[in-house]
Amino acid sequence: MAIDILMPALSPTMTEGKLAKWNKKEGDTVSSGEVIAEIETDKATMEVEAVDEGVLGKILVPEGTEGVSVNTPIAILVEEGEAVPDAPSAGSGEVHPAAEEKPKAAAATTAVTAVSAAASEPEKDWGETSEITVREALRDAMAAEMRRDEDVFLLGEEVAQYQGAYKVSQGLLDEFGEKRVIDMPITEHGFTGMATGAAMTGLKPIVEFMTMNFSLQAIDHIINSAAKTHYMSGGQISCPMVFRGPNGAAARVGAQHSQCFASWYAHVPGLKVVAPWSAADAKGLLRAAIRDPNPVIVLENEILYGQKFPCPVDEDFILPIGKAKIERPGKDVTIVAFSISVGTAMAAAELLAEKGIDAEVINLRTIRPLDTATIIESVKKTSRLVTVEEGWPFAGIGAEIAMQVIEHAFDWLDAPPVRVAGLDVPMPFAANLEKLALPQPDWVVDAVSKIV
Amino acid sequence: MTEQNTMGQSGSADATAGRNHPGLTADQLKQAYYDMLLIRRFEEKAGQLYGMGLIGGFCHLYIGQEAVVVGLQMAQKDGDKVITSYRDHGQMLAAGMDPRGVMAELTGRATGLSHGKGGSMHMFSREKNFYGGHGIVGAQVALGIGLAFANKYRGTDEVSITYFGEGASNQGQVFESFNLAALHKLPCVFVIENNRYGMGTSVERASASKALWKNGEPWGIPGRQVDGMDVEAVNAAAKEAIAHCRAGNGPYLLEMSTYRYRGHSMSDPAKYRQRSEVDEIRQKHDPIDHVRNLLKAAGVDDADFKEMETKVKEIVADATEFAKTSPEPDPSELFTDVLVGE
Structure with missing residues (x-):
């Protein structure tokens, strides 16, 4: 059966090109993968390889022709001994139907700007409180969630034996052991990628950055690997994980260790970003972040770590993400x-x-x-x-x-x-x-x- | 760990006698032939559809490298996890993912494996343990040790097969991953698919390391260079590497000497290499021709080949028709799957 050879698109932007040269003439045998012609695109001169085997029955567009539209039949390929038709078969060169279809109106507002109706539900009263530091609140949140779910683990620099560079993970190694509280070498790009890969299988890593400044070493995995995979996989693979660490200005540490990443991460669809102030915020939001099936950035603050606030003592205390x-x-x-x-x-x-x-x-x-x-x-x-x-x-x-x-x-x-x-x-x-x-x-x- | 097969040395077209590794049975070779042929024909069709404007954007074809993924896949067991770069169609077909769903994703249709939201470079299948499909060069290596970490955390004996190109092998995170995998004895088979060119830059112009299979040596990661055009050589090396990882001995590095016939992506004019180089490898070292010759010597006749060819053509034609006729995603899909549970 005769096959039309069509002018190929050889780059994402090519709509037409010059048929610069025919490397085969009528009557030549063509095998799959053989270069049959050269085409000048908007970017470069490209070789056209044959896809099917056969005999070049008829050349429809002579070499030197400029402005040949993509999908125009340029030659007819026949089987050995087959008669050559005079014209391309009907229906060839058809334009991909979807390309002509007008895009339907997209949603007018984005998810970000939509205002939820549930504005002022009163916050749940969690009853009795006690004064604890933000540092203790964060540690208690991790411990509570690790007790609750075997799939939750903590990794980062100095989180285990050193008990946390800022002592946030104090005591966790003793309670949960080295399988679940894991010291990492200074290799943010590597261990963040590793944690993200583990999360893709359904584990729930908490990645501690000694400070969020170092998350820049790993930002490709946070954005390109963790935030986008659920979307790019059509909902098949998610990254239930937490990236946390002190964010914003510390004291007297200079430009590379004092900056706020709220705006950086808040820009990215596929991420949630929380920023606790009080001990109750810290405990309630970190617990929610660990349970959330999405990647959540928890922006802590070094100056606040030692400050005391009243925090509910209720074992089930948790705060909703997305509520001020x-x-x-x-x-x-x-x-x-x-x-x-x-x-x-x-x-x-x-x-x-x-x-x-x-x-x-x-x-x-x-x-x-x-x-x-x-x-x-x-x-x-x-x-x-x-x-x-x-x-x-x-x-x-x-x-x-x-x-x-x-x-x-x-x-x-x-x-x-x-x-x-x-x-x-x-x-x-x-x-x-x-x-x-x-x-x-x-x-x-x-x-x-x-x-x- | 020091065996060196450069491409083609064990891939001679005529000899089964020259094989220096445990071979596959005739039935296994037939399966390998069929699997490689499916990838070849699928990719040729994808190239054609790209030319017709049915596939847009980037499209990186696997043609020439088929023996690598097929040889490895045949050494894996159910539950082993696979992750690779954007040159991923071969891995997906070898993993048993539906050719219809793959092709429909290439054409950006609702029936694609990622519902048209991933494209050529971003497809996944939790069911088939395929974890993508990653567009950032080298990123899948750190993610791949994460898959291995999860296997170890859960106490299974499953391994992670982590593919990357020789171009990616220069990324810093690859070396970070070597260190982490060795440090934590993660069951990860690192597979460098050395197809000689990272886009337009030859491996000689990119890597001071002249033996990529030795790149894990500082961390004590055993490595082998393998003729990636010889599916039996790949399979034998893969079995050894996987057994090493499964036994809890930590990672293993395989450098597959292979070649891509097509450009880096569809819009690559390929001026960095001679046409004669491509033609010579095609004619003398083609991985599919090699197995075909082995099978011929083993008594497989033309009718058998014809039957396999016909079946493959039907599958590819069916996938193509499906990909062409499936609807584009509904605009409402724009906002789905951004976050879980919303």
């Missing part, structure tokens, strides 16, 4: 913050109260998915928005929050939103300069004073 907390109700201005900046915002609220300004402070707890509903509901009440974060201002979390408010509550705003953020510089070392680079309560007071 109103730390301080108020009516005059909404201050949105996360992680250590919640403390800054709370201090600012006290100063503002002395001036007669009643600020509402929202502790985001989760950066992605953002609890836009709680923010919007608050702004509809206060008509003013100030965001506070330690990260850099450009394309920071404050920018996203402001945009969400503009999209969903523009008519309620009585003044432009104001961002308070770390200064747009690498973190300096000198004590005085470092302090100047990080948001202070009075920055927040000044920001609020501009718009109230």
